[in-house]
Amino acid sequence: MGVVAHVLAVDPVPARSQMGSSLGFHIILACFGIAFAAVVMIAEWIGIKRGDAAAMLLARRWSRVMAVLVAVGAVSGTVLSYEMGLLWPGLMGRFGAAIGFPFSMEGIFFFLEAIFVGVYLYGWQRLPPWVHWWSGMPIVVFGVLGALAVVAANSWMNSPAGFTLSHGRLTSVDPVSVFFNSSTPYETTHMLLAAYMVTGFLIAGVYAVGLLRGRRDRYHRLGFAIPFTMAGIAAPLQVTMGDIIARYIATNQPVKFAAMEYVSKTTSDVPEWLGGIYFNGHIYFGTSIPSFDSILVGFSPHTRVIGWDTVPASQRPPLVTLIHLSFDLMVGIGMFLLVLAAWQAWWWWFHRRLLVTAWFLVPAALSGVAAVAAMESGWIVTEVGRQPWIVYRILLVSNAVTPSSGVTVTLGVILILYAILTVVSIGVPLVMSHRWRHGTPAEEEAEQVPYGPSPAVAGAPGGPEAS
Amino acid sequence: MSPSPEAIAVAAILFVVIAAYALFGGADFGGGVWDLLAGSTERGRAPRRLIDESITPVWEANHVWLVFILVLLWTAFPPAFAAIMTALFVPLSLSLLGIVLRGVGFAFRHTAERLRMQRFAGAMFAGASLITPFFMGTVVGAVATGQVPVHPHGNILAAWTSGTAILTGFLFVAACAYISAVYLVLEARHRGRADLRRYFALRAAAAGALTGALAGGTFGELSFSAPRLFGRLTGIALPLVAISIAAGMAVLVMLWLGWHDDLALRATAAIAVVTVVWGWGLAQYPYLLGTSLSLSVGSAPTATLVAEFVVTGLAILLVAPAFALLYYLEQRRLLTEAESDADLRMAARLERVRPGQPAVAVAPVGARVTTALVLALLAVRAIRDVFSPGSRR
Ligand code: HDD
Numbered sequence A: 001m002g003v004v005a006h007v008l009a010v011d012p013v014p015a016r017s018q019m020g021s022s023l024g025f026h027i028i029l030a031c032f033g034i035a036f037a038a039v040v041m042i043a044e045w046i047g048i049k050r051g052d053a054a055a056m057l058l059a060r061r062w063s064r065v066m067a068v069l070v071a072v073g074a075v076s077g078t079v080l081s082y083e084m085g086l087l088w089p090g091l092m093g094r095f096g097a098a099i100g101f102p103f104s105m106e107g108i109f110f111f112l113e114a115i116f117v118g119v120y121l122y123g124w125q126r127l128p129p130w131v132h133w134w135s136g137m138p139i140v141v142f143g144v145l146g147a148l149a150v151v152a153a154n155s156w157m158n159s160p161a162g163f164t165l166s167h168g169r170l171t172s173v174d175p176v177s178v179f180f181n182s183s184t185p186y187e188t189t190h191m192l193l194a195a196y197m198v199t200g201f202l203i204a205g206v207y208a209v210g211l212l213r214g215r216r217d218r219y220h221r222l223g224f225a226i227p228f229t230m231a232g233i234a235a236p237l238q239v240t241m242g243d244i245i246a247r248y249i250a251t252n253q254p255v256k257f258a259a260m261e262y263v264s265k266t267t268s269d270v271p272e273w274l275g276g277i278y279f280n281g282h283i284y285f286g287t288s289i290p291s292f293d294s295i296l297v298g299f300s301p302h303t304r305v306i307g308w309d310t311v312p313a314s315q316r317p318p319l320v321t322l323i324h325l326s327f328d329l330m331v332g333i334g335m336f337l338l339v340l341a342a343w344q345a346w347w348w349w350f351h352r353r354l355l356v357t358a359w360f361l362v363p364a365a366l367s368g369v370a371a372v373a374a375m376e377s378g379w380i381v382t383e384v385g386r387q388p389w390i391v392y393r394i395l396l397v398s399n400a401v402t403p404s405s406g407v408t409v410t411l412g413v414i415l416i417l418y419a420i421l422t423v424v425s426i427g428v429p430l431v432m433s434h435r436w437r438h439g440t441p442a443e444e445e446a447e448q449v450p451y452g453p454s455p456a457v458a459g460a461p462g463g464p465e466a467s
Numbered sequence B: 001m002s003p004s005p006e007a008i009a010v011a012a013i014l015f016v017v018i019a020a021y022a023l024f025g026g027a028d029f030g031g032g033v034w035d036l037l038a039g040s041t042e043r044g045r046a047p048r049r050l051i052d053e054s055i056t057p058v059w060e061a062n063h064v065w066l067v068f069i070l071v072l073l074w075t076a077f078p079p080a081f082a083a084i085m086t087a088l089f090v091p092l093s094l095s096l097l098g099i100v101l102r103g104v105g106f107a108f109r110h111t112a113e114r115l116r117m118q119r120f121a122g123a124m125f126a127g128a129s130l131i132t133p134f135f136m137g138t139v140v141g142a143v144a145t146g147q148v149p150v151h152p153h154g155n156i157l158a159a160w161t162s163g164t165a166i167l168t169g170f171l172f173v174a175a176c177a178y179i180s181a182v183y184l185v186l187e188a189r190h191r192g193r194a195d196l197r198r199y200f201a202l203r204a205a206a207a208g209a210l211t212g213a214l215a216g217g218t219f220g221e222l223s224f225s226a227p228r229l230f231g232r233l234t235g236i237a238l239p240l241v242a243i244s245i246a247a248g249m250a251v252l253v254m255l256w257l258g259w260h261d262d263l264a265l266r267a268t269a270a271i272a273v274v275t276v277v278w279g280w281g282l283a284q285y286p287y288l289l290g291t292s293l294s295l296s297v298g299s300a301p302t303a304t305l306v307a308e309f310v311v312t313g314l315a316i317l318l319v320a321p322a323f324a325l326l327y328y329l330e331q332r333r334l335l336t337e338a339e340s341d342a343d344l345r346m347a348a349r350l351e352r353v354r355p356g357q358p359a360v361a362v363a364p365v366g367a368r369v370t371t372a373l374v375l376a377l378l379a380v381r382a383i384r385d386v387f388s389p390g391s392r393r
């Protein structure tokens, strides 16, 4: 998606396309880096505590998938670290001393995360059960902290703070204010919730397909219920948070907000546009709710909303249609996921059983893809909406981009490599699951954790219904 | 103006981290080199398995050292970072390519079932292990010889294609192979594999000799291409250089005598690498780039440097023990490789003979080397065409 955004954009187009596509790719794996460990830990906890063979098998298999995704995540993250310099030397040379601090913190947290990933993934065979479980805990904690640090770097680009400039040179830095700039609390919370939603709904989606195909054993039910519950809890929080952020953006980055909501002139009684394409001052194919945008921003139809007429055309973000539609898509999907989670919760509350009708499972199977789409469009709103600034109102993208030739080549190579990486990160788990499904009981037994309960007890895949 | 104590301290930290990456990351890359050279599928099975087992649990953590280097450089010395990233765009991109391919190879060679796929993944892993250290070497060579100006107007081909830089590239590959072979000797000993111990001892000695020769060559080259650096290497940094040479020799002697004492061998090999990195740092002082960007001009405001200090403190407090734990568990063999499906099936006694192991299958040496050479030549030509300044926007 970032790619399309960029090919259409102007000036340092190849560099922006490369940054956008690398980030858009990395962020999906990053979500797994942040939240997958939590899912695995819940399953292993159930497995050990309740002697539940199906949960144990899930934890073990998930952790093998995690190994693949974490490797691809680390690699694509390294690409990003290089790209910050390869593509944006004008940013790093001037502001590296400021934006570098959150990245340094990120470094520590990812270091710790990577170390414990090593311990946890390869410790199944020989570590005692609870020791092994606890060795996974740091992954959960440091994954969250690492994401917090790196998103703080992005927040700083939106709300630069904590430095003084003289003659365009950075003369003093306050690292704490850099890290905790005014956007940090909003962006980090929203992103962490997004990570839990993306991971949870994607995994649940896989098992929803299994359930739809009639594999209704305990293994598939648990495989669905654990991640779905996690993501479902995050969904209402995320929508609430999004609403708060939108109001914050309206005051903190009004021009971005104007692009999100098609506010071309500063007035009161601003309508809320749903959909619609902005072209030559007109909005085609959209529906509008009168005064509703003003109400959302200030709880009254008389609230004045700042439009993009307040800045010269050169300082307005390009592609307002893309920004607006991305925002609508994110909000729409947010609502959809909220309803889905509420539906399951309601059923569970009254029936104490998992809802497994096709009416529910088909959308549930798609929920993961939808969550990814919401997240990607959220980032497009944030990043394209900040244009033409790389550091909001401080540094223009065109002054930050590399003078090196050859970015078109690296862009091409990156796109090819990411196509391969995508095949790997989807293909490998697919191949694994195919083998698991067609495995014989003897094979499955070999897969058991040494300390795990015997698989004969409860319905492992293909086994009799046990719940 | 002399550099502030904070700047000196953070520069010192940077060189400690570079040394750590050279050791840990270098050993992993070297493993790839030996994987590449291990011969046919049949013959190379045992050494490849050993390499695989000893790298798999730790490569990702080792990799983070590189991320740290980048982050420290851009935070503490932003102008130098911007200049290096611009002028050396090409070799840096190529080293990055190696990193990505290596990751891909890793990610799916454990699950690739068919021999052909395994070969492909294994070759990707091994080939990439050559590319990355080589191009990183050329980057270091270019920086050390002062070929990176403070305000480059674009990428500079001549900076990293000088004789010194290319030689440094080869030196890096050889050094990785050397350090890796020494560590693999110890891994073999831990696993009680006398045959593999001898196998890697022999290779460690060969790689050590080659590294020494290349280092000598680079050193000679430096006297022409970077007289200031050479002067300081034979002046103030001479003790470090001397220690490095002595340690390198000592390792060769220890291997020769079959004296495979764990700690001594490991430490001596480490000293040989670490001292040469520090020697470079000392020789370059007080300049970040050539003689044009000094530490005092090129470093970040004091508060940032202090913050980096705090970060380092945190790293020592948190990361060091965790890292020690990882290595402790790995050495105790409490961390076993995540089994491939073939392993599982073996364990279930469904299969007696493996269909060939992940990363164990490779095409014949001749074919691989020829392909690699042809590809390298093509790549160099393509780079020349594409990146030559004439084609700039
Ligand atoms: C699963 C993902 C997901 C879902 C369901 C939502 N969001 Fe979101 N949103 C993100 C994932 C995301 C994100 C990808 O994580 C962003 C990009 C930058 C950030 O910090 O979060 C984001 C950014 C973002 C921004 C821009 C912030 C900025 O520019 O700094 C706004 C205004 C909203 N969101 C608002 C909403 C609203 C009103 C939602 C609900 C109904 C909503 N989001 C649901």
Ligand code: HEM
Binding pocket: A002, A005, A006, A009, A016, A017, A019, A020, A021, A023, A024, A025, A027, A088, A091, A150, A151, A152, A153, A154, A376, A379, A380, A383, A384, A386, A387, A389, A390, A397
């Ligand atoms: C901490 C996280 C992030 C940082 C530090 C960051 C940094 C940057 C930088 C430096 C640029 C180039 C300058 C510019 O065009 O403004 C950029 C552009 C961009 N990034 Fe981000 N980014 C982050 C997260 C993301 C994520 C997760 C996405 C996911 C899709 C994303 C999508 C984009 C896009 C689409 C652009 C191009 C915007 C345009 O040119 O119109 N970013 N980002």
Ligand code: HEM
Binding pocket: A026, A027, A029, A030, A031, A032, A033, A034, A069, A070, A071, A072, A073, A074, A075, A076, A077, A078, A079, A080, A081, A082, A084, A110, A111, A113, A114, A143, A146, A147, A150, A151, A154, A191, B060, B063, B064, B067
């Ligand atoms: C919103 C944006 C981002 C989030 C939430 C995020 C989060 C993460 C997470 C959770 C991981 C661990 C991956 C795993 O273990 O699977 C990771 C890895 C990494 N990220 Fe990102 N990241 C973001 C953007 C960036 C940017 C902009 C950079 C660099 C400039 C970056 C650099 C890295 C690096 C170097 C790694 C690898 C660390 C390792 O080896 O473990 N990330 N990221």
